Amino acid sequence: MIKLIEAADYDEMSRQVAAIIIRQVKEKPDAVLGLATGSTVLGTYHELVADHRQNGTSYRRVRTVNLDEYVGLGPDHPNSYRYYMNHHLFGQLDIPIDQTHVPDGLAVDLDEECRRYERLIDELGGIDLQLLGIGRNGHIGFNEPGTPFSTATHVVELTELTREANARFFPSFDDVPRYAITMGIATILRSRRIVLLASGEEKAEAIARLLEGVVTPDLPASALHLHPDVTIIADREALALIPKEKRRGMRHDR
Numbered sequence: 001m002i003k004l005i006e007a008a009d010y011d012e013m014s015r016q017v018a019a020i021i022i023r024q025v026k027e028k029p030d031a032v033l034g035l036a037t038g039s040t041v042l043g044t045y046h047e048l049v050a051d052h053r054q055n056g057t058s059y060r061r062v063r064t065v066n067l068d069e070y071v072g073l074g075p076d077h078p079n080s081y082r083y084y085m086n087h088h089l090f091g092q093l094d095i096p097i098d099q100t101h102v103p104d105g106l107a108v109d110l111d112e113e114c115r116r117y118e119r120l121i122d123e124l125g126g127i128d129l130q131l132l133g134i135g136r137n138g139h140i141g142f143n144e145p146g147t148p149f150s151t152a153t154h155v156v157e158l159t160e161l162t163r164e165a166n167a168r169f170f171p172s173f174d175d176v177p178r179y180a181i182t183m184g185i186a187t188i189l190r191s192r193r194i195v196l197l198a199s200g201e202e203k204a205e206a207i208a209r210l211l212e213g214v215v216t217p218d219l220p221a222s223a224l225h226l227h228p229d230v231t232i233i234a235d236r237e238a239l240a241l242i243p244k245e246k247r248r249g250m251r252h253d254r
């Protein structure tokens with residue numbers, strides 16, 4: 001079942017998501033957090049860092065696994081997701097860096113890297129709380145439309161739409177990698193709890209399609225209807241296509 005929470009704006013969405021993560025870490029100090037990258041989660045990470053500094057919430061025993069990484073970009077590349085995570089979050093918390101995990105985009109044997117990542121998640125005891133953004137085409141992680149829901153961590157060829165959407169972070173469109181490693185939809189669905197964030201009008205169509213409730217690989221995020229504990233926290237702009245009376249505190253049953 002999907003629970004929908006409407007936030008007034010990006011900042012309120014970020015505070016609400018951060019509060020859920022902080023509660024999770026306090027309840028279970030060695031929690032396994034599944035983390036995402038992109039613009040949407042940046043405010044959440046900012047809130048976590050501020051709380052860590054002000055209130056001392058500790059991440060010393062937390063373990064993290066990230067959703068995805070570009071193939072060909074290493075930790076020192078400013079556009080790699082490992083670099084992003086170190087810069088925006090890990091380097092500003094007290095989490096030991098060896099307890100943070102991102103797929104290795106430079107692995108020589110990428111298929112083996114995907115299998116290693118699946119084993120790693122199992123060895124950590126599974127993901128307690130997985131954060132997700134959503135692509136304009138409804139992708140989660142880098143699982144593009146058409147990806148079977150049974151897919152584990154795998155190498156994906158990125159769609160033009162995704163490469164265009166992410167080109168803003170690169171010097172030019174041609175610099176956006178063509179391939180990525182991503183947790184699969186089956187991997188994501190194994191998480192005990194999932195929180196999906198959406199902000200801005202460019203996400204409104206994907207959120208409206210998701211809340212229509214049709215479960216189809218054409219909209220990868222629709223797989224979330226198959227999970228028992230999903231919360232969507234979205235701002236007003238992202239909910240612009242959802243009728244008002246359906247919004248606040250709505251539990252969405254198909």
Ligand SMILES: O=P(O)(O)OC[C@H]1O[C@](O)(CO)[C@@H](O)[C@@H]1O
Binds near residue numbers: 038068133135140141
């Ligand atoms: O938050 P953004 O930048 O819109 O990205 C949304 C989603 O797309 C990805 O960046 C992949 O393109 C995901 O990692 C992210 O969750």
